[in-house]
Amino acid sequence: MQQQSTAERVAALLLAFGQRDGEDLGVSDLARATGRERSQVSRMLHALERGGLVEQDPRTRRYRLGWSLLVLAAGAGDxxxxxxxxxxxxxxxxxxxxxxxxxxxxxxxxxxxxxxxxxxxxxxxxxxxxxxxxxxxxxxxxxxxxxxxxxxxxxxxxxxxxxxxxxxxxxxxxxxxxxxxxxxxxxxxxxxxxxxxxxxxxxxxxxxxxxxxxxxxxxxxxxxxxxxxxxxxxxxxxxxxxxxxxxxxxxx
Incomplete structure (x- = not known):
């Protein structure tokens, strides 16, 4: 199978949130959804969090899509x-x-x-x-x-x-x-x-x-x-x- 680029891996990670109807997801959930190692997913999540594209709940340590991404997505697609x-x-x-x-x-x-x-x-x-x-x-x-x-x-x-x-x-x-x-x-x-x-x-x-x-x-x-x-x-x-x-x- 063709190897994914970094951009494709990040896109797959973000899109995995859409499969769970807004549910907050942990690193293990996202690793299973994308077929990636937990360490890879964790690094990507930290980078996305710094960019405001995902947010981490300080209590549960689970992630959700960030408001910046949700605003951008509001006008996209059908x-x-x-x-x-x-x-x-x-x-x-x-x-x-x-x-x-x-x-x-x-x-x-x-x-x-x-x-x-x-x-x-x-x-x-x-x-x-x-x-x-x-x-x-x-x-x-x-x-x-x-x-x-x-x-x-x-x-x-x-x-x-x-x-x-x-x-x-x-x-x-x-x-x-x-x-x-x-x-x-x-x-x-x-x-x-x-x-x-x-x-x-x-x-x-x-x-x-x-x-x-x-x-x-x-x-x-x-x-x-x-x-x-x-x-x-x-x-x-x-x-x-x-x-x-x-x-x-x-x-x-």
Missing amino acids: AALLRAARPVLRKLVARTGEVALLSVQRGNRSLTVLREESSQSLRAGGWVGRSSPMHCTASGRGLLFDSDDDLVEALTADDLLAPTHGLAAPRDLGELLERLDTERRRGYAVASEEVEIGLTSVAMPVRDPAGELIAVVNTSGPTSRLITRIDEAVLRLRAATSALEGALSRVP
């Missing part, structure tokens, strides 16, 4: 989409037993913006803030459903040349376009063993009231569990995306 998606993802996890994620397109990447955990899986799928190639992930290909061939080529050209993806990933533009054509017709994308060995994901687009593709909902889990339950996952995803689109249609 708050209505995130609010509507959280209960939908929770219900999806309850019904599938697998991790559920919401992803959006940022440049030529699929960006995970919301994640709900499953008790059955520790790290399946992307963490919040992780960006992934679009050609070899279910979320990425789901986000490409409305893109014409020229745009697909532009968004994936660099990544198709990368030798770091799984053997099941599309190897050239022709193979990618064939796979996309099949997935568009059936209305969902499946990526199994493409970006990570042992991982299978199923994704379905979410559209706003005007019909624009704005996000995808994705369920991910170990291939050994999920590969034989694709049809069930599709039914659950269809219900989830329908519920999310309905909620968005009621937003003033």
